[in-house]
Amino acid sequence: MKWFNGFLVVGLLLVGSSCAALKNSSLTATQKAEYTTNQNLAAIAKLNLAVTKDIISLNQAGLVGNHNATVNSILNYNRLVATLDSQAVGIMQSGQPWPTRAQQVFTMFQQAKMPADVSAFLNNPSTNKTVKAVISTIQTIQNTINAVIAATQAGVGGTN
C-alpha cells in the first residue's frame, strides 16, 4: 500500500500545482497587478526584516556609534518602510475598487525615498562590511518599492 500512498501524494501535489498554475494564468490584468503588488509588499517586508535584524546585530556589536549618521538614516528608513508596507497591505485588503487602492498605495509609497547619504556610505571604503550589506539590501528594497509605484501608477484611473 506504501507505493499507492506515494502515488496518491504525488498525484495530489500535481493536481494542486496545476490548479495553482491555472489560477495564476487565468487572471485578469487587474488581478495580476493586485497579485504582483501583494507579492512585492511581502518581498519588501522580508527584506526589511533582514535589515532590522542586521541593525540589531550591529547595535549588539557596538558598531552603531561608528556609523552613527548612516545607522540613523537606515533606522528611520527601516521604520518608515515597515509602516508604509503594513499600511499598503491594509489598503490592498480594504475592499475598495482597484483604481482607488492603486492611487492610495501609489501616493503613499512615494514618501519612501532612500536616504541620500546612505548611497554615499556604500561607496566609502571605510564603511563597515555589514553596514555595506545592509545598504545593499536597502537598495533592493527601494527597487521593489519602485516596482510597486510603477504597478500602482498603471492601475490609477483603470477599471476594477
Next chain:
Amino acid sequence: MGIALAIFQGVNLVTSLVAPTIQMVVELKAIFDKSGTDYTAEIKGFQDGALVDDQATLDAVAAWKAANGFTD
C-alpha cells in the same frame, strides 16, 4: 590683615566655584548616560516596531493569498 582676608575670600570664592563645577560634571555625566540609554531605547523601539509591522505585512499577504487560492 586686610590682605589675609582678601586671600581667604579669594580661596573661598574659587572653592565655591570649583565645587559646583565638579557637581555639574557629575550631573552632565548622568545626563549623557541617561541620553545614551534613551538613544538605545529609541533604537530598540524602532526595531521592535519594524519587526511587528513587517511580520504583520507578511501574515496579511499570506492570508490574502490563501483566501484567494494563490500559491507561490
